[in-house]
Amino acid sequence: MNEFSSHIAIIGAGISGLTLGCSLKSMGVETIIFEKSSDISEYGAGISISSNGLIPLDQLGLIEEIKKNSFSPQKVIFKHNNKSFFELQASRLHFFNKIPAPLFSMSRQKLIKTLQEKYESLGGKILFDHELKNINESENRVSFSNTKSYKIKHIAACDGIKSVIRERYFSKSFEPQYSGYSAWRGIGKSNSKSVEFHLGKNSHIVSYPINNDGDASFVGIVKTENLEEESWKKEGAFEELLKDFSSYDESIFSMLKTSSKPYKWGIYIRPPLKTLFTQKVTLLGDAAHPMVPFLGQGGCMAIEDAYSLGLLCGHKGDDFSSIQKLYQKLRIGRTNKIQKMSYQQGKFNHLKNPLLVSLRNALLKNTNVVVKRLEYIYHYNTHIETLSVLKN
Numbered sequence: 001m002n003e004f005s006s007h008i009a010i011i012g013a014g015i016s017g018l019t020l021g022c023s024l025k026s027m028g029v030e031t032i033i034f035e036k037s038s039d040i041s042e043y044g045a046g047i048s049i050s051s052n053g054l055i056p057l058d059q060l061g062l063i064e065e066i067k068k069n070s071f072s073p074q075k076v077i078f079k080h081n082n083k084s085f086f087e088l089q090a091s092r093l094h095f096f097n098k099i100p101a102p103l104f105s106m107s108r109q110k111l112i113k114t115l116q117e118k119y120e121s122l123g124g125k126i127l128f129d130h131e132l133k134n135i136n137e138s139e140n141r142v143s144f145s146n147t148k149s150y151k152i153k154h155i156a157a158c159d160g161i162k163s164v165i166r167e168r169y170f171s172k173s174f175e176p177q178y179s180g181y182s183a184w185r186g187i188g189k190s191n192s193k194s195v196e197f198h199l200g201k202n203s204h205i206v207s208y209p210i211n212n213d214g215d216a217s218f219v220g221i222v223k224t225e226n227l228e229e230e231s232w233k234k235e236g237a238f239e240e241l242l243k244d245f246s247s248y249d250e251s252i253f254s255m256l257k258t259s260s261k262p263y264k265w266g267i268y269i270r271p272p273l274k275t276l277f278t279q280k281v282t283l284l285g286d287a288a289h290p291m292v293p294f295l296g297q298g299g300c301m302a303i304e305d306a307y308s309l310g311l312l313c314g315h316k317g318d319d320f321s322s323i324q325k326l327y328q329k330l331r332i333g334r335t336n337k338i339q340k341m342s343y344q345q346g347k348f349n350h351l352k353n354p355l356l357v358s359l360r361n362a363l364l365k366n367t368n369v370v371v372k373r374l375e376y377i378y379h380y381n382t383h384i385e386t387l388s389v390l391k392n
Helices: 015-026 051-059 063-068 110-121 164-169 238-244 250-257 296-316 320-349 354-366 369-378 380-390
Strands: 006-013 031-034 047-048 075-080 083-089 103-107 125-127 134-137 143-145 150-153 154-157 176-188 195-200 205-209 215-223 265-267 282-285
Touching: 006 150, 015 051, 015 103, 015 110, 015 296, 047 051, 047 110, 047 215, 047 296, 047 369, 051 063, 051 110, 051 296, 051 369, 063 103, 075 354, 083 354, 083 369, 103 215, 103 238, 110 125, 110 296, 125 369, 134 164, 134 354, 143 164, 164 282, 176 250, 176 320, 176 369, 205 250, 215 238, 215 250, 215 320, 282 320, 296 320, 320 369, 320 380, 354 369
Parallel strands: 006 031, 006 154, 031 125, 075 195, 154 282
Antiparallel strands: 047 103, 075 083, 134 143, 143 150, 176 215, 176 265, 195 205, 205 215
16 A cells, blocks of 8 residues: 555654644645554643743643643742742743743643544544554555554654664664653642642652643652553552551642542653654654653654654755754754753752752752743754754
8 A cells, every 4th residue: 555655654643743744734745644543642641841842832732722722830839848938930930922921731632622623623643452563664665553554754653762773674763661760640630820840859749730620630750660561551559649648738648638549650761862753753752752740741752853844844845864864963962961851850859868958959949940940842943943953
C-alpha cells in the first residue's frame, strides 16, 4: 500500500505526536499518526504548561481552548515542615504579553483532547491498534504487529521513554534506568488556588488546581531504592500513599484522600543523546530526552520539539537533511540542559541536612534564584527561534 508515501509518519499519539501533527497540518504538510493503543487516554494526571509551551499552542490557534479548560494560578507557594516560607507571584514570570498568563494548569486528558480535536479538524488521521514492529529505512517503510505495512516519507518517533525506535535504531541509546525516585499522582479536591511545593525529607509534593471546580492535581515524589515499574497506568494502594506522606499537613492529606485513583510509578531516565536523528528518523519528546518531572518541563519540551520540527518541515519541504540539522541545532542543547537542571532540582528539593535545608530556604526566600532559573526556561519563544535559524 502506498497511500501514505507522501506523508510524514508520526509514531505515537501523545503530546509530542499530536502537537507535531497539528504543526505539520497547519503548514500544509501531509502526515499520519500511528498509535499502538486502541484509543487515546490519560490516567488521572495533571500538567502545567508554562509560557514556553504556550507560545507554540498559541501559534496553533489553541490558546483560548487551553484557557477555557484550565486554571491560571496567581502565585507559587513554597512550604517546608508544613509552613509557608516563600511566595512567588506568577506575574513575575509573565514574559510574553500576548499570552494571557505565564502558566496554565489542566488535566492531561483535556490537553490531549484539545490537540486531537485540532489535528482532526485540520484533516489529520490517526490509525489505532498499530504497534510498530519494524522500520525499513532503505525502502521508507514501516511495518506493524497487525501485519500492516506502509510506505512513508519520513518517520517522527514520538513513542515515549520506552521508545522502541530509539532502542533499536540509535546506537548507545541505553535502556531506561531507574532514577532513584518513585512518584505518586492523582486528582483530588482542594480549595487552594496556587501552585504549592511542599518540601520534606527525601520527599516532596507539588499540587495545583486544574480547573475552576476545585479539582487539583498532585504529584508526590519519594526518594527510594525500591524499584517501581515505569507505568502511568499502575494503580497504587491508598494505604501506601498516605504512609509515604504521613508527615505532611492536613490540607495536603485531605487532597490525597479525595483522589479517585492514585497511581504510582518509577521515574526512569536515559542519558542524553549526541544526535536526535538518523537518515529517516527524528526523535521528539520523551523518546529524545526523558527527564525527571521536577521542573514540570517534560510536556513543554515535547511541545517545543513538535512545533519547531513542524515549522521547519513547512519551510524546507522534503529537504530532511537540512531540516534535521536545524532541528538538532535548535533542540539538543536546550533539552539536554533542562534535562540536567531537572535532575539537579530533585536533589535540591530533597535535602535532609538541617543546615543545608536552612540555606536552601533562605536562598529561595531572599534571592532571585527561582525567577532567574525559571526565566531561562519560560522566556523562550520557539516560533521566533525557529524562524531565526531558517533565516541564517
